[in-house]
Amino acid sequence: MGRATLGVIGGSGVYDLSLLTDVRELDDASPWGTPSAKPIEGFIGDTRVVFLPRHGAGHRLSPSDINYRANVDVLKRAGVTDLVSLSACGSYREELPPGTFVFVDQFIDRTFRREASFFGAGCVAHVSFSDPVAPNLVARLARAAAAEDIPHIVGGAYVCMEGPQFSTRAESGAYKAMGASVVGMTNMPEAKLAREAELPYATVAMVTDYDAWRPQEEGAEVSAILAVMRENGDKARRLLMRLADEFPEEHEACPIGSDRALDFAIVTAPEQRDPALLAKLDAVAGRALRTQG
Numbered sequence: 001m002g003r004a005t006l007g008v009i010g011g012s013g014v015y016d017l018s019l020l021t022d023v024r025e026l027d028d029a030s031p032w033g034t035p036s037a038k039p040i041e042g043f044i045g046d047t048r049v050v051f052l053p054r055h056g057a058g059h060r061l062s063p064s065d066i067n068y069r070a071n072v073d074v075l076k077r078a079g080v081t082d083l084v085s086l087s088a089c090g091s092y093r094e095e096l097p098p099g100t101f102v103f104v105d106q107f108i109d110r111t112f113r114r115e116a117s118f119f120g121a122g123c124v125a126h127v128s129f130s131d132p133v134a135p136n137l138v139a140r141l142a143r144a145a146a147a148e149d150i151p152h153i154v155g156g157a158y159v160c161m162e163g164p165q166f167s168t169r170a171e172s173g174a175y176k177a178m179g180a181s182v183v184g185m186t187n188m189p190e191a192k193l194a195r196e197a198e199l200p201y202a203t204v205a206m207v208t209d210y211d212a213w214r215p216q217e218e219g220a221e222v223s224a225i226l227a228v229m230r231e232n233g234d235k236a237r238r239l240l241m242r243l244a245d246e247f248p249e250e251h252e253a254c255p256i257g258s259d260r261a262l263d264f265a266i267v268t269a270p271e272q273r274d275p276a277l278l279a280k281l282d283a284v285a286g287r288a289l290r291t292q293g
């Protein structure tokens, strides 16, 4: 299977990983444009980790302006085999107060102005996405959270809104009624692109607020969110330390096949494929394109 490398995308409030040793900056060249930052390689114990701050250094990028394709592409090029996303989120459940970590298992995509696929004219692919999260990564995260006494829950749907404004009360009520447990602005199309790049993906959705559905609540407010995020940051670091400490040396096969998502997904006939697009797909789809000829 090859050596495992844990990719970590840091969200709001998580702009570096001071817990890494032997740190170096990696190349950020990508045919998909400019990623949020240069990926940082380091180690936690023997586990190789590659970190990327989603909003860039100093939180430069709004959710709609992040180049999610370039981010996933450079992580794939850096040898990442498994990807964990850290994300601040609002909660739609009384029983998920600020400070709770939710290991979501579903997404609802409400974004509308983002590039959401590596594929398209010249090479069309349709990956399966009914189960968007890698259950083995969730199980590892849940074990790490339990060992670190971090309040957490396994399962739930994350609704991804376009933003950057927070929800109205009506939107908040509608997302809750749709069955979402949490809301954020960044996990789509990130999770879709991870699947297309054959990267098993899991999210640590860290609750910072109750969004705007509770009548007694004022609604999401960024300074309060960032204050809670700073408190969550310490827990996130402990979670990652524990996760990495117990991470397997060899990449473990994803039980739902995320790491082979392209095996039957590419539908364009080989003679109709656009060589320029195939060249751009060298990292994300290289394995599948090579084995399928």
Ligand SMILES: CSC[C@H]1O[C@H](OP(=O)(O)O)[C@H](O)[C@@H]1O
Binding pocket: 010, 011, 012, 013, 054, 055, 063, 086, 087, 088, 089, 163, 183, 184, 185, 186, 187, 222, 225, 226
């Ligand atoms: C700064 S609060 C709103 C912001 O935080 C979340 O980002 P991330 O998922 O990267 O932690 C949320 O999605 C919004 O982008």
Ligand SMILES: Nc1ncnc2[nH]cnc12
Binding pocket: 088, 089, 090, 091, 166, 167, 183, 184, 185, 208, 209, 210, 211, 212, 220, 225
């Ligand atoms: N209430 C909220 N809505 C959207 N994104 C968020 N990130 C943190 N809290 C949020």
